[in-house]
Structure formats: C-alpha cells, structure tokens
Amino acid sequence: MKEMTTRDFRNQSAEASHNATLRAVLTHATGYFMGKRAASLDAFPGRDEHFARARAARLNALSRLPELLEELERNATAAGTQVHWAADAAEARALITGIAQAVGARVIVKGKSMVTEEIALNPALEAAGAEVWETDLGEFIVQLAKEPPSHIIAPAIHKSRQDVAELFAEKLNLHGQSIPELTLLARQALREKFLAADMGITGANMAVAQTGSVILVENEGNIRMSTTCPPVHVALMSLEKVVATLEDAADLLRVLPRSATGQKMSSYVSVLTGPRKQGETDGAREMHLVILDNGRSGLLADPVLREALACFRCGACLNSCPVYQTIGGHAYGSVYSGPIGTLLSSLLLPPDQTRDLPYGCTLCGACARTCPLGINHPKLMLALRQRVAGERANPFAAAHSMLARHPLAYRFAATAARALDPHLELLTRLPGMSGLAEFVDSRQPPELKKPFSARGRAAKKEQK
Numbered sequence: 001m002k003e004m005t006t007r008d009f010r011n012q013s014a015e016a017s018h019n020a021t022l023r024a025v026l027t028h029a030t031g032y033f034m035g036k037r038a039a040s041l042d043a044f045p046g047r048d049e050h051f052a053r054a055r056a057a058r059l060n061a062l063s064r065l066p067e068l069l070e071e072l073e074r075n076a077t078a079a080g081t082q083v084h085w086a087a088d089a090a091e092a093r094a095l096i097t098g099i100a101q102a103v104g105a106r107v108i109v110k111g112k113s114m115v116t117e118e119i120a121l122n123p124a125l126e127a128a129g130a131e132v133w134e135t136d137l138g139e140f141i142v143q144l145a146k147e148p149p150s151h152i153i154a155p156a157i158h159k160s161r162q163d164v165a166e167l168f169a170e171k172l173n174l175h176g177q178s179i180p181e182l183t184l185l186a187r188q189a190l191r192e193k194f195l196a197a198d199m200g201i202t203g204a205n206m207a208v209a210q211t212g213s214v215i216l217v218e219n220e221g222n223i224r225m226s227t228t229c230p231p232v233h234v235a236l237m238s239l240e241k242v243v244a245t246l247e248d249a250a251d252l253l254r255v256l257p258r259s260a261t262g263q264k265m266s267s268y269v270s271v272l273t274g275p276r277k278q279g280e281t282d283g284a285r286e287m288h289l290v291i292l293d294n295g296r297s298g299l300l301a302d303p304v305l306r307e308a309l310a311c312f313r314c315g316a317c318l319n320s321c322p323v324y325q326t327i328g329g330h331a332y333g334s335v336y337s338g339p340i341g342t343l344l345s346s347l348l349l350p351p352d353q354t355r356d357l358p359y360g361c362t363l364c365g366a367c368a369r370t371c372p373l374g375i376n377h378p379k380l381m382l383a384l385r386q387r388v389a390g391e392r393a394n395p396f397a398a399a400h401s402m403l404a405r406h407p408l409a410y411r412f413a414a415t416a417a418r419a420l421d422p423h424l425e426l427l428t429r430l431p432g433m434s435g436l437a438e439f440v441d442s443r444q445p446p447e448l449k450k451p452f453s454a455r456g457r458a459a460k461k462e463q464k
Ligand code: SF4
Pocket: 310, 311, 312, 313, 314, 315, 316, 317, 318, 340, 370, 371, 372, 373, 374, 375
C-alpha cells in the first residue's frame, strides 16, 4: 500500500471514492455498527440525561486539566505506578523504548491504542531490537498487512473476510474461511506471544485523578492478557483522557460502549490501580503511565476548538459520516479519520500539512447529531476553515467577503464576472492571479450559468 499523507488528502479521497469494493465493505460495516447502536440507544432508559452527564464529565475534566493531571500523578504514584510526562511524540517514543531496554524486553504485546499509532511507537521499538505484536484482532490484521488502522475502533474495517483469509494464508500459512475459524487462528497465533512477552503496552480509555487508576475497555480479552501476563505494563495516555472521579468514569462507561458497538457494557473493563501488590496472584509487577501532550495543551487555550478534546473515541461519528462511508480511513492520511479525525489531525499536525482536511466535510451535521458528547463538528470545521482562509490570506477571498456584504456591488461584480467567464480560467494562469482559481468552477453545468438570483425570481414567478 502506498504511503498516504494528510497533505495529499484531496487526491487520495478522490481516488478512494472510485473504489467500489471499498465502498461496499464500508457501507456494510458502518451500517452494521449504526444499526447495533440505534437498537441499543432506543432501549437505554434516560438516554439524554446519561449523554448530558457524560458530556459534563468530559467538559469538567478539560476545564480543570492541569489540576487533575497533578492529582492523577500523585495518586498513581502512591499506588506504585511510575508516571512519566512526554511533551511530544519523540519524547514518548524515547521514554517507552528506554523502559523496554531497561527491562530487557525482547517480545512486546500491545493492546489497540490510537495514541501509540499517533506517535509511531512500533517502528521505534522494532528499531531498538524488540519484536512487537498487536493483539487486538483488527490491529493484528493491519499489522500483518503493513497498513495503518482505518477506523478508530475497528482498525481493519476496510477488509473483507476473504481479504483476511488470504492474508493469514500468505503471512502465517494458516488457512481458514469463516470468521470464527479466522478468529481462532489469530487467537492460537497470539497465545504464545502473550506467554513469551516481557512487556505489555496499552493506551488508556481514561485515567481517574481521584484514585490514580487507568481504565481500559475492550471485547477480546487481549488487553487483560497484555496487562497481566507480562511482568511490565506501560500505558500511554494522551493528557485529555483524565477524568476527575470514579463516578465520572462510570458516567462515561455507561455511554461509551453503547455508542461505539451498541453494547450495554464492553466484555472487559479493567481498572488498574498500580502494579501487582503483595499477596496478589496476577498483574504486572511494574506499571508505567506515560502522559502525552503532543500539541494538546496549546489547543486548550482555544475556547472553540478545545471541544474536540472532549472526544472519548467511540467512533460513531465516523460511521455516520457520508464522506467516511465513501472514502474510508486511509484516504485521510492520518491515524485519525472521519469527522473527529479531521478535527484532531488539523489541530495536532502542522497547519501546512492539513489545509485540505476541513474542506472534505459536507457540513451535513450527521456527526454532531450522532455524537453522544454533543461535540459540534460542523461548527469546529467552519472555525478550522476560517483559520485556513486566514492563513491563505487570499485577496480574492477578502474581496468576495466584502462584496457579499453589499448586495448591489455584488450583483454588479457578478454580472461582470459572467461576461468574463469564458476567460476566467485563462486569467488564473497570469502571475499573481492563482488565488482566483478557488472561485472559478470550470465544471459548472450549463444550466447553472444563469445567475442564482434570476433563477430564484423565475422560480417565484412559476409558483404564482
Ligand atoms: S467525536 Fe463524538 S461521536 Fe466522534 S468519536 Fe468522539 S465521542 Fe464518538
């Protein structure tokens, strides 16, 4: 698979939109998730009140973040967890590879974690000599295929059952056809890795300041194995995932699985408060929590865009998004895709790499209607577009905005532009005129050449 980048989002999304097989797989999978979600939420008593409590828990945490992170560090340390702070991806990679080398980790098992994808942890660990195994089934599949995940909760959503059967045959010489068969093969292949692992690495769905606990939610049991079989567990958490109290965590846990997979509760919820204590029979003997910033603390100062940090990654906005359903996750060129991925990538990556992302949104609002935390994606997309437009400082955009506020001048300019229309494309090639290209749509169908105002007047006349 060729490498995708956010910078090339325009071409990648155009190309992906022509892939009929991908669209069919995505339509089926996102429809499945949305169906399960709708059925679960219909049967959720007091749903709106629970959504409001979950949103309040996240917004409260964001408004008190520095204080809660300090409390988390204090309480986690008291429970025996070693807490580390990483300002950026490079620092987090160095910290975790340092821990791996210090404990002599040769085999590492991982639970699914988008934030470890964000910092490109696996290549760093492999370069340091470790063998790294993804143990979530979807992550295992994309690791074998040497692809990034294409969905925040279903990394291999773009793969059909046949794709996975061929992949297992080619890479593992294991042969199966049905989903239960393939799952069993993956389980058998991974079981020996759990037993051989020197270290387990996970993300964190949330961490509780009040108790210093890390909470992990999953369905396969692989995270439970990754945190209890190896002697060392490292959890990497982006700093916004902290919540104040166990009660807040419970409010979020009531909503997260229902919104993600339509389950009342995930099959496994692990609450890890420090390493194994004396007399306990399982759990890692050494536990580390790495708290990652990577651009987030700067974002907290933005009164509008900070709302994106409230997300708890249920993935529902991806499933509801007509653009995601058409192009899938890889076309975004970032580990985070879909509506929330567009926001996070645009806010966390350098602006010159992500300018086109917010324009890949239709502003239909399906994401905002779906989000259980009430995140208003379209409003944030518009704020991002404003930011991009400001950076581009296009004099034609400024002139258009001025004209739009003065109807008479606008009409005059529009009449002049229509007269010039056959030559506009030619004009954009002159020095200093490239900014005009944004306002020229050479593919405009002939029936739309008539001014909008004239068509409005004609339509009114017809109605009369
Ligand atoms: S933005 Fe909302 S719907 Fe999308 S992943 Fe985050 S919490 Fe879920």
